[in-house]
Amino acid sequence: MNTTIVALSTPRGRSAISVVRMSGDSAIDIAKKFFSPFPTKPNLLKVGSLHTKYFDEQAMCVYFVAPHSYTGENTVEFHCHGGTAIAQAVIETCLDHGAVMAQNGEFSKRAFINGKQNLTNAEGIIEMIDAETASAVKAGANLLENKLGKRIVDLQDRLLDILSACETTLDYPEEDLELPTATTAKRSLQEISSELDELIATSTLGKYAKYGIDVAIVGKPNVGKSSLLNALLGTDRAIVSEIQGTTRDTLSESVNYRDIRFNFVDTAGLRDTNDEIEMEGVKRARRAADSADVVLHVTDDPNDRSVYPTVRPQVRIYNKSDLYDSEPCCVDSLVVSAKYGNVEIIKETLYEMFSAKDIESSDLLITNERHLSCLKRAKAQLEEAIENCDRTTFDIVSNSIKAVWQTLGEITGTTAQEDIIDRIYSKFCLGK
Numbered sequence: 001m002n003t004t005i006v007a008l009s010t011p012r013g014r015s016a017i018s019v020v021r022m023s024g025d026s027a028i029d030i031a032k033k034f035f036s037p038f039p040t041k042p043n044l045l046k047v048g049s050l051h052t053k054y055f056d057e058q059a060m061c062v063y064f065v066a067p068h069s070y071t072g073e074n075t076v077e078f079h080c081h082g083g084t085a086i087a088q089a090v091i092e093t094c095l096d097h098g099a100v101m102a103q104n105g106e107f108s109k110r111a112f113i114n115g116k117q118n119l120t121n122a123e124g125i126i127e128m129i130d131a132e133t134a135s136a137v138k139a140g141a142n143l144l145e146n147k148l149g150k151r152i153v154d155l156q157d158r159l160l161d162i163l164s165a166c167e168t169t170l171d172y173p174e175e176d177l178e179l180p181t182a183t184t185a186k187r188s189l190q191e192i193s194s195e196l197d198e199l200i201a202t203s204t205l206g207k208y209a210k211y212g213i214d215v216a217i218v219g220k221p222n223v224g225k226s227s228l229l230n231a232l233l234g235t236d237r238a239i240v241s242e243i244q245g246t247t248r249d250t251l252s253e254s255v256n257y258r259d260i261r262f263n264f265v266d267t268a269g270l271r272d273t274n275d276e277i278e279m280e281g282v283k284r285a286r287r288a289a290d291s292a293d294v295v296l297h298v299t300d301d302p303n304d305r306s307v308y309p310t311v312r313p314q315v316r317i318y319n320k321s322d323l324y325d326s327e328p329c330c331v332d333s334l335v336v337s338a339k340y341g342n343v344e345i346i347k348e349t350l351y352e353m354f355s356a357k358d359i360e361s362s363d364l365l366i367t368n369e370r371h372l373s374c375l376k377r378a379k380a381q382l383e384e385a386i387e388n389c390d391r392t393t394f395d396i397v398s399n400s401i402k403a404v405w406q407t408l409g410e411i412t413g414t415t416a417q418e419d420i421i422d423r424i425y426s427k428f429c430l431g432k
């Protein structure tokens, strides 16, 4: 018999309702001791009285019978009135009747142990909870729906097929692969390899979906960088003045455009200076540009052809267009007026530039660093397996293919180490 765990599944503090969840072999028996009338059927929320040693609480109760629950175990949920004291009394009552406090993520970890979810499902849930844009929610939901898990299982199955095809042509594992077998195996492995490449390549868009696109606004003092930031955000965030060198530090703020998050960084105007603080500001501005996904190089001079020195992609912005007598000299640039005009064209250009449409429409993006590192490792091992096909015995080829299979299994959790599993579930909140 396993332990029965209990925790508050809603945030602590003042709220409309609190949900207390209990899971384990004895969950239903425990609940029957202090909730009446106990629901007569599973999966139905029923009103009743929850008897604590301090007061009787009118609450709702629902129970699920193993394996038909989130955790795969007997589970009971109490939906009580909100507030700290009521939830605390309900939890205490469960503890007094034999339950123990759950650890962070323990409900979900039990779901994993009971085969109700794999690691990518769990990571999908975390990503959905942490998401701040619709595209990040979608990326998490795809994990939860097991889109990556299914791809991984498919790749693993094909590796096993390759292995068994090789095996049937041999009497002894030490024998060399026959040429036709080796050629077929190699071709199949190469197909898997290019699919891994495709998956790995989606991680760039995955990063944008999850964290947004970092955009540094740089240029000489007074060209209107801070005005531009404010216009892009639609709020009066940064100090604007006609004095050169107004902005000293970097200033970051995010805004969602369609489903994509843009993280704009306003920076100090670039110029030579002896002012110690401003010098530091300029240094920080250059650093922000170096680490950005794209640089907006702002100028207010329509004859300015200069290019900001960076390896990052950049877009030249001619600002203060309301003051120009003629069109700016460079056509491949954006012409705006932060003070009077519409700056949506900047967001639209960035959106196009980063194929943000593909972020919204793609079914599967790699958004998780752990998945990416497993995929890269599997890819390196696969390259080794492909090389081995040419010049080694079956047992060496087979070992290298098994290594790829094993690494891919770490993604879904079938071959993951206990500590990795623990680390993932400890990121969950208490009660999840």
Ligand SMILES: Nc1nc2c(ncn2[C@@H]2O[C@H](COP(=O)(O)OP(=O)(O)OP(=O)(O)O)[C@@H](O)[C@H]2O)c(=O)[nH]1
Binding pocket: 220, 221, 222, 223, 224, 225, 226, 227, 228, 239, 240, 241, 242, 243, 244, 245, 246, 247, 248, 267, 268, 269, 270, 319, 320, 321, 322, 323, 336, 337, 338, 339, 340
């Ligand atoms: N006419 C006009 N003035 C603008 C426009 N954008 C900004 N300004 C003015 O230009 C001056 C400088 O604007 P800021 O936004 O502070 O410029 P900055 O590039 O952030 O300057 P530093 O922080 O000093 O580097 C202010 O007086 C703004 O009102 C614009 O589109 N048209």
Ligand SMILES: [Mg+2]
Binding pocket: 225, 226, 227, 238, 239, 240, 246, 247, 266, 267, 269
């Ligand atoms: Mg400024």
